[in-house]
Structure formats: structure tokens, C-alpha cells
Amino acid sequence: MRLLYQILWKDHSRVHLLGAFLGTLAGFVLLLAGIQFYMDIKSVLSENRDLLDPEYIVINKKVNIANTLGLTGGGFTEEEIAEIEAQPFADQVAAFNSNEFPVQAYTEGDQVPNFITDLFFEAIPDQYIDVKSEDWKWDPETGTIPVIIPQDYLNLYNFGFAPSQGLPQIPKGVLSMINFKLRLQGQGRGNYDDYNGRIVGFSNRVSSILVPVDFLEWANEKYGYFKKNDPSQVIIVSKDPTDPSIIRFIEEKGYDTIREKLKSSRMNIILKLVISFLVFVAAIIIGLAFLVFLLSLQLMISRSSEKIRRLNKLGFHYREISRPYILLLILLMAGITGLSLLLTSVLAGQLHQRAEAWSLNISSSLHGIIFATALGLILLISVANVAAILISTKKLCK
Amino acid sequence: MIPLPMLEQDTSGSEVWEAESLLLEQGKPYVVEAPSGRGKTSLLSVIYGIRTDYQGVVSIDDRDLSSFTSKEWSLIRKSKLSFIFQGLELFDDLTALENIQLKNRMTAHHSDERIMEMARVLGIDPFLQRKAGILSFGQQQRVAIIRALCQPFNFLLADECFSHMDRENSLTAYQLIREECEARNAGLILTSLNETGLPNIDHSLRL
Incomplete structure (x- = not known):
């Protein structure tokens, strides 16, 4: 009813409502942009490395002259592994298995230069490996051994060796297509078998030549004759890689690890901190703006209290009287939702452009969670405000 | 049908406030003539559900007013009173x-x-x-x-509605009100500070 709106909307405070509108809008944009940014960074980081997830720390013993002379073993004894497992920062620990027989890799055919090299294998359970591949399984029927090599090896070749020797660089995909032979040698002359080898992935996490655990167990059973060595590397999964006791333990024991990994995970924690601070600030702004909203509408209602009583005397129910306030609220909320989504997507677009310059793959469109968050919050604020409007108009009516 | 209650104010000798009960019937015009402070507006406000600070029972069509919900009140004010x-x-x-x-x-x-x-x-x-x-x-x-x-409406409550009109205008307005009441077969309760001298009033209540 037009007249009802004319009567009740007259008593609004433009300044209050505008302030609440802008405040809520600012809070929303901050919050949504924060979430969008977080999702982007998260996807970028997890694309490159699993930094946001539990950190995988590979440790080994420092190589010293005693190792070289064979006086002390370079591997971790069972007691040492048990001690690592007992550390509070170590959520999971796995030792690397290694081959107990000689391995040689060589190429055949005309397409690739012939080479032959002695090789080693190590294996850890699949859950520690950052490469997920369909081909990462050992099938004795086909006799193809999947191998994962460190990304660093390929980098060494592509960016160090190949340019200096005038050789072509090899992309990952091409390397994966190259077939080579693996010769597993048992004890005694002529006791060997040839298998096909195939590189199925490149690991950023593990600096070793990996084969599936079940293959290595099977091969050690079949060909192994070396004295079983203590594992030279141990992988630790830590939920909190910032825990300073990790570094302290490693140094105390004289172990070694790639410190960069711990450094980058600290950066990740800082990023998380910054984002959560942003979200926290946004939450406070939204909370305050919500209060201003609530109070502005309540002020509007109390300014109109005489009119509301009068309307009630004329036969208007408090629900009918609430309608102009609720409509105003809905209009403002719809404005905030629309504008905040628009501004956030503009920001996301800007970020996308800048990130492209750094060749980071950041989505230019909004994540689904942004819409869900915006709608959820708007709904929450609206429901609370509608309830407050109904309560206070009801109080004025009989 | 409106049996009336007791108000908490000086009402000695009142036909309404002191009565054991009072029945106002639909279709009849009532005039309430009394000086200020005798509770004319209070009477109408009680009937209309605006004032609830009374003792006793007021009912419309045998239903206690205090049992009406806000929804029922707004319906009553749109269609009954x-x-x-x-x-x-x-x-x-x-x-x-x-x-x-x-x-x-x-x-x-x-x-x-x-x-x-x-x-x-x-x-x-x-x-x-x-x-x-x-x-x-x-x-x-x-x-x-x-x-x-x-x-x-079934009842029209008119609270000193001619107080600022001259005699001629008052009579015209009164005629219009009576016409409209008769068209609805509705009752009328009209309050006035002084004697109205309006025609066709069957019932006069002393507050």
C-alpha cells in the first residue's frame, strides 16, 4: 500500500542508513575479496607445491668422513626411527626402502642416444608421494616398472646440462614417453632380467628415484643379495611445519634436510595469518555495520512510533506496518549483495591481470564459496533484522 | 452486546462504571453526555481495545476482549468497530x-x-x-x-466528533453518520461534553 510506505519511510535517517549501507558494503567486499584471494593463493600454492597441507620433510644424515670411510653407517637405525616417531611434531614417519641388488638403466633404438648407467631405487608408501598417476602401479604381467624422478633432475638437465652442451631441452611429457630398459641383476653371472622402465612423474618432494613399494619388495625378494642397509632417508609428515622443535631436533641429532621447505611453509603460515586477520577485520566491520543497520531501523521505527500506534488504531496489523521496513531492508541488502559481488569480481579481475604478468594461474571469476558466503551472511543479517523489526512494531501495537 | 467493566478512577454515580453490567445493542444509537474526566474516551478506548487497564469483563458477541489476538483486533478494527x-x-x-x-x-x-x-x-x-x-x-x-x-462496522464509536463544528455542520455530519449506520444496521456510541440536542437518540448514558 503506497500510502503506508509514504507515511513510514518519511522518518528514515538518510545518514544512518547510508553509513550502515557503506559500512556493510565495505565489510562484505573485504571479506569476499579476502576469501577469493585466499582461494586463489591456495590453488596456486597447491598447484606448485603442497604447502598448505601437512609438510613433508625428508631428512637424512649428514655425510661426514666417517661415513665415507665406512666406520659408521649412513642410514637410520631402527632405534633412531623410533625416536623420530616419538617426536610430537612427527605425525607420520616412513623410512625409504632401497634396492638390495644392482640395477642398470639403458636405452635402445635409434630415436634416442644410447646410454647406460647404474641406478638405484627407493620406495616409500604412496601417500607420501606428491605425484598422482594412473601408471603408478607395478603389474608383474606387463613388466613395466614405473619410476618417479625428482623434478630437480629434469631441471638440472634442461637448464644446466642441455644448454651448455648444445643439446635440446626435454619437456616432461616427452621424457615420460621415452622407453628405456631396466636390468635387475641377481647374484651370479647371467642371472638378470630386463624390464621396461617408464617415467610417470616428477616429484618436488622427494629427492630420489622412486619405484612402487610392492615392486621393490617383490624385486628384493627375487634378486636381492646385498646386506640389508639401514634406510638413508626418512620422510616425516608434520601438521605444523612451523614448530621450531623440528629444526632444533634435526640440528641436535646432526641430521640434514632442505631448509627451504620449512621456510616456504612459514611464508604460507604468514599468508594464512594475513588472510585470517583480513577476515577478522571484515567480520568486525560487518558486525558493526550490522549493529548500525539494526539501530538505524530501530531508530526509524521509534521515530515513527506515534504513526505506528495510529496506524494500528486504524486497523493495520503490526505485520502490515512492518512491511515498509522489511522492504527497505531487503532493498538495501540486495544492493549490498549485488554491489559487493560486483566490486569483488572487479578486484578479482584486477588480481587476475596482475597475476598473469607473473604467470600465476589465478581465476578471474568468483569462487562458488563467495556467493555462498555472501548469501548466507545477507540471509543471517536480514533474518535478524526482520525479527527485530517485527518485535519492535509489535510492541507498539495492540 | 457490550457489558461494561469497572475503571480505576472516580466514577461514583456513573450509570456505566458503577453498573453491575451493561449491554449495548447493535443497531441502536447511544449518546454519552458528561463533563471532562468522567471517562468518555476511556469507555470508547476500552471497547476499541486500546486501553486494557480495567477490572471486570468486557465482551463483544460473548467473547472476552482480552482473549483477542492482535490479528483479530486488526480484523475487528477493519470490519466490526x-x-x-x-x-x-x-x-x-x-x-x-x-x-x-x-x-x-x-x-x-x-x-x-x-x-x-x-x-x-x-x-x-x-x-x-x-x-x-x-x-x-x-x-x-x-x-x-x-x-x-x-x-x-457493527458499532461506530464517535468521540466528541462535533466539538469544533457549528450547529448546522454538526447536524449535517450527524445525519450522514446516522445514514451510514442504518445502512449497516450498526450501533452508534456518541460522546459529548454538553447536551447535544441531536434528534432520534433513543438511549442516553450518564457517566
């Missing part, structure tokens, strides 16, 4: 016509033509487009009367 308030309760910022339409649009009771006709009868048709706030009190009273007539 109409009130011409002493304080008029007009919206100053709306025009006289808009004040009337505020009620008529809710009830869709009268056509625009009928509203214009009533305004003409009461002599306020030239002022309908003016803001209610700038009209004289007598003119405002007539706007309030027309507004109160823009709905169905």
Missing part, C-alpha cells in the same frame, strides 16, 4: 483525501464517487487535496468522520 478519535489521528503530511484513502484502500468499502459525495455533503470537498495538517480542526474532524465511515 470504527472509531472517530477525539484526537482525530490524522496524518498531517498526507492530504485529506489520502487520509481517507488510507482506510478505504484497506477495506475497499466505498467508491471514490461516494467519498467525494460525502465530502461535498460535509462541505470539505474543496480541501481534499490539501495536507491535513494545515486544515482547521473543524475541517479535520470532518475528514476523520469520512475516514471512519469508509469501512464496514
